[in-house]
Amino acid sequence: MTSTHxxxxxxxxxxxxxxxxxxxxxxDGPGVGEETRKRVLKLINDLDYQPNAAAQGLxxxxxxxxxxxxxxxxxxxxxxxxxxxxxxxxxxxxxxKNFNVLLSTARSEEDVDSxxxxxxxxxxxxxxxxxxxxxxxxxxxxxxxxxFPFVMVGRSSFIAHYFVDVDNVGxxxxxxxxxxxxxxxxxxxxxxxxxxxxxxxxxxxxxxxxSAAGLKPSIAHCSYxxxxxxxxxxALLAQRxxxxxxxxxxxxxxxxxIRATTELGLTIPADLALVTFDDHPFYEYFSxxxxxxxxxxxxxxxxxxxxxFALIEGRQPEMTNRILPSKLVIRxxxxx
Amino acid sequence: MTSTHxxxxxxxxxxxxxxxxxxxxxxDGPGVGEETRKRVLKLINDLDYQPNAAAQGLxxxxxxxxxxxxxxxxxxxxxxxxxxxxxxxxxxxxxxKNFNVLLSTARSEEDVDSxxxxxxxxxxxxxxxxxxxxxxxxxxxxxxxxxFPFVMVGRSSFIAHYFVDVDNVGxxxxxxxxxxxxxxxxxxxxxxxxxxxxxxxxxxxxxxxxSAAGLKPSIAHCSYxxxxxxxxxxALLAQRxxxxxxxxxxxxxxxxxIRATTELGLTIPADLALVTFDDHPFYEYFSxxxxxxxxxxxxxxxxxxxxxFALIEGRQPEMTNRILPSKLVIRxxxxx
DNA sequence: ATGAAAGCGCTAACAC
DNA sequence: GTGTTAGCGCTTTCAT
Numbered sequence: 001m002t003s004t005h006x007x008x009x010x011x012x013x014x015x016x017x018x019x020x021x022x023x024x025x026x027x028d029g030p031g032v033g034e035e036t037r038k039r040v041l042k043l044i045n046d047l048d049y050q051p052n053a054a055a056q057g058l059x060x061x062x063x064x065x066x067x068x069x070x071x072x073x074x075x076x077x078x079x080x081x082x083x084x085x086x087x088x089x090x091x092x093x094x095x096x097k098n099f100n101v102l103l104s105t106a107r108s109e110e111d112v113d114s115x116x117x118x119x120x121x122x123x124x125x126x127x128x129x130x131x132x133x134x135x136x137x138x139x140x141x142x143x144x145x146x147x148f149p150f151v152m153v154g155r156s157s158f159i160a161h162y163f164v165d166v167d168n169v170g171x172x173x174x175x176x177x178x179x180x181x182x183x184x185x186x187x188x189x190x191x192x193x194x195x196x197x198x199x200x201x202x203x204x205x206x207x208x209x210x211s212a213a214g215l216k217p218s219i220a221h222c223s224y225x226x227x228x229x230x231x232x233x234x235a236l237l238a239q240r241x242x243x244x245x246x247x248x249x250x251x252x253x254x255x256x257x258i259r260a261t262t263e264l265g266l267t268i269p270a271d272l273a274l275v276t277f278d279d280h281p282f283y284e285y286f287s288x289x290x291x292x293x294x295x296x297x298x299x300x301x302x303x304x305x306x307x308x309f310a311l312i313e314g315r316q317p318e319m320t321n322r323i324l325p326s327k328l329v330i331r332x333x334x335x336x
Numbered sequence: 337m338t339s340t341h342x343x344x345x346x347x348x349x350x351x352x353x354x355x356x357x358x359x360x361x362x363x364d365g366p367g368v369g370e371e372t373r374k375r376v377l378k379l380i381n382d383l384d385y386q387p388n389a390a391a392q393g394l395x396x397x398x399x400x401x402x403x404x405x406x407x408x409x410x411x412x413x414x415x416x417x418x419x420x421x422x423x424x425x426x427x428x429x430x431x432x433k434n435f436n437v438l439l440s441t442a443r444s445e446e447d448v449d450s451x452x453x454x455x456x457x458x459x460x461x462x463x464x465x466x467x468x469x470x471x472x473x474x475x476x477x478x479x480x481x482x483x484f485p486f487v488m489v490g491r492s493s494f495i496a497h498y499f500v501d502v503d504n505v506g507x508x509x510x511x512x513x514x515x516x517x518x519x520x521x522x523x524x525x526x527x528x529x530x531x532x533x534x535x536x537x538x539x540x541x542x543x544x545x546x547s548a549a550g551l552k553p554s555i556a557h558c559s560y561x562x563x564x565x566x567x568x569x570x571a572l573l574a575q576r577x578x579x580x581x582x583x584x585x586x587x588x589x590x591x592x593x594i595r596a597t598t599e600l601g602l603t604i605p606a607d608l609a610l611v612t613f614d615d616h617p618f619y620e621y622f623s624x625x626x627x628x629x630x631x632x633x634x635x636x637x638x639x640x641x642x643x644x645f646a647l648i649e650g651r652q653p654e655m656t657n658r659i660l661p662s663k664l665v666i667r668x669x670x671x672x
Numbered sequence: 673a674t675g676a677a678a679g680c681g682c683t684a685a686c687a688c
Numbered sequence: 689g690t691g692t693t694a695g696c697g698c699t700t701t702c703a704t
Contacts, residue, residue: 287623
């Protein structure tokens with residue numbers, strides 16, 4: 001940036017007013033005559049003047065940036081449309097408010113911490129949207145303690161705060177009911193890591209529905225790594241009587257599960273009905289097309305951003321959270 | 337943020353040195369005694385002090401942020417793994433350098449302009465990575481004129497500058513050769529909008545290979561909208577003699593093309609061999625599994641970031657661009 | 673309604 | 689090697 005930039009001084013001089021007045025115009029503040037306001041505004045537009053963000057931030061103690069911290073367990077999860085869509089929705093909401101989005105991808109607990117330090121401690125953002133499951137308890141507690149605006153996507157198990165989430169219990173229950181209605185009695189569930197809230201909720205929805213139908217639940221937990229997922233599926237399917245249906249309760253687990261069934265020589269849906277959580281535009285083209293629980297990802301992002309901006313602007317949100325309904329998209333893998 | 341923050345003053349006072357010395361320590365500058373450096377560093381660590389980014393930015397004229405402007409033509413392109421993977425690669429490279437990533441998603445020319453204004457004119461970033469195809473000519477020219485560090489992902493047709501790109505010509509040629517080797521003579525190509533450099537290059541690779549083999553090229557251009565893509569495919573396949581192979585030269589066009597063939601009652605690969613550009617982890621599970629040109633997306637992101645940081649740090653990059661090879665991933669849709 | 677002036681928390685000369 | 693000081697470009701009292 002060699003060229004000398006326009007500053008508020010320049011505008012003030014050209015408009016023959018003080019910097020203070022220009023600042024008032026800039027911030028739509030009161031106490032400026034209609035006459036002068038117009039004159040200053042015209043100058044700003046004509047010269048394409050943009051205030052220096054750092055200077056504004058330093059003086060006014062706000063950055064007009066929001067932070068978004070997203071986890072990515074390996075490259076694989078990038079195959080999912082979840083994060084990109086969420087991020088886009090958030091970015092668009094932010095743009096409406098003239099906010100920018102500062103992104104941090106966190107691969108590990110360590111990354112989470114460094115993201116936290118760099119973004120939050122350096123006061124680069126006015127608020128932050130975080131993934132509950134991956135964000136450390138310690139950092140979360142500090143945010144809460146400091147009263148720093150933040151909202152979680154997905155509820156946290158250890159902290160009560162603002163969050164948005166899909167109705168995991170309802171979604172899982174719907175899947176289970178559908179499978180039962182199709183005549184299945186032995187319905188197995190492949191779930192993610194045990195302590196994750198979303199996992200706990202999906203398990204709860206499944207278990208409650210199974211019990212209500214007098215059926216015996218059968219659950220395997222696994223990490224989000226493809227190999228452990230495949231192993232878990234094989235273990236589930238080795239049980240006797242063999243499950244005739246499999247509920248894959250996490251998006252990243254769908255293809256590993258399919259691979260495992262293929263390796264086992266099973267055909268979907270003839271030998272095994274399969275339903276997965278979190279839909280994807282490509283599932284329609286799978287062999288067979290995948291029945292999936294569609295999450296309102298875009299709405300989750302918008303809701304998270306709305307909540308955050310309410311917090312940032314000091315408005316007390318009416319609700320401390322938003323639980324959005326999922327929708328079961330029935331294709332062929334469940335055998336209907 | 338109610339709690340009062342630690343500043344450089346506090347550290348200076350506690351260490352019984354001046355702010356200047358603390359600043360030197362902070363920036364690994366010379367002229368600080370080993371003794372004092374240690375003492376200050378310990379204080380910084382113990383108190384978990386983080387300098388205020390706005391103040392640093394204002395004083396030093398650098399932000400430690402880089403901007404990334406990504407286009408998204410509708411929600412659909414978010415199904416592709418392209419942007420998420422690119423973004424992740426960039427973010428990780430940035431994290432290594434202790435830079436943050438400021439994200440702008442641009443849906444339209446208008447968005448591009450507002451992203452530009454807000455990010456660049458406000459001097460919120462030290463450099464920017466942009467998608468050539470979507471970034472306006474005017475803004476690009478201004479960046480160049482000002483000597484502002486930026487690199488493009490995908491080459492621009494109207495501006496010569498630093499960029500990274502996949503070998504579009506080579507990738508398209510490889511696809512075409514493969515199809516010819518499989519015995520096809522009537523190979524049609526579905527390409528994106530005519531004026532996009534990536535499209536032009538892929539068309540060139542296809543045409544050259546067809547001509548060299550004495551075959552007649554047959555190309556349909558379409559927008560990235562699913563409906564126009566489907567129509568173009570139908571038009572291509574209505575030609576006589578009918579094409580026996582279809583080269584879909586853009587990732588976003590693959591599923592619309594498949595849908596069109598299905599609607600036409602054609603079976604892949606029996607009636608029509610199909611190959612697409614830009615691979616996706618899910619293609620393996622399609623019916624039939626899709627043969628695709630895999631782009632080194634992660635490496636593109638890393639290369640772009642490397643180039644940008646060289647520019648930001650004032651090092652003259654050895655190369656003005658990086659063209660990375662693609663890889664043809666053969667599955668069943670091409671009939672091999 | 674407007675101007676003047678005091679910072680915001682840093683960096684970078686420049687002294688010593 | 690270390691302290692002092694003058695800004696960086698804004699916002700925000702406080703006068704007028």
